[in-house]
Amino acid sequence: MYELFFQQFNEKVPLTAEEQETIKTFLTPKKLRKKQYLLQEGDICKYIAFVEKGALKSYVIDEAGTERITQFALEGWTISDLYSFLTGEPATYLIDAIEDAELVLISKAAHEELLQQVPKYETYIRLQITGAYIALQRRLTSIISLPIEERYKNLTTLYPTIVQRVPQHMIASYMGLTPETLSRVRGRVTGRK
Template structure:
């Protein structure tokens, strides 16, 4: 499990053998069964979670009981309610497993200590945060300026393999469209081929 994390880190920064040994000491493994919660709205998020295997989702539920997907996290992704993790405020998101999953967890204190003991990890996390901001800006702009079909096509182009693992109703929620609209889009795209 830890090798998946090391590979992800080394895609962005270089690690020594000593760095790896220190990094490993800060993480705790956790397994989730399909549909099991990692975090529920109202709890304080105590960990950043690295997905070594499986698929999770971050979402909230509105007053009508409708789920609104925010993020999907699969192998090589980090997942958390970041505001809650950083501030200690109650989480506004639920996080649960779409598939059986294996995670590596790090607490806030361990995260802070890790970045002090292995300074290259501070750079690694900064790169992740920068990429996350850019991704969220693009997603926001897409939700404002693109049609439902354009949003689906962009998602399919950037993550084709993941679409096969996520139920259609969750994809529709993530795109901010009705499941029936997504069905029509997919049907029309198949008919055009």
């Protein structure tokens, strides 16, 4: 456990063996079964989760009871309700496993301690949050300015693994479409009639 976590960490911010061992003492492994919750709406988000294996989704349930997916997380990605994690306020998102998953969890207390003890951890977190903000800004711009077909092409180009592993109805939810509309969009993009 922790191999992919440290591989990704070291790609962004190289660690000494001592720093890696220090960080390891603050990490908690967790396994989730498919459809098992990591976080439910209204709970306080206590962890940042790094996906070693599997796939998760973050979502809200709208007034009509429809699931609206806001994020996917596959191997090498992190997922959390960052607002709840940082403020201690109740979570607005639900997070559960699309596939059986193996996670590396960092608790709020561990996060705060690592920020103090390991300066490279702070650098790594800053890079992670910056990357997440850029992805969010890119997605928002896409939603408000691009036709649906272009949004789908961008998704398949930027995240081909998501399209291969995640059920189409979930991709439709992520894109704000019905599964039927997504099917028509996919047909137009691939040239099917």
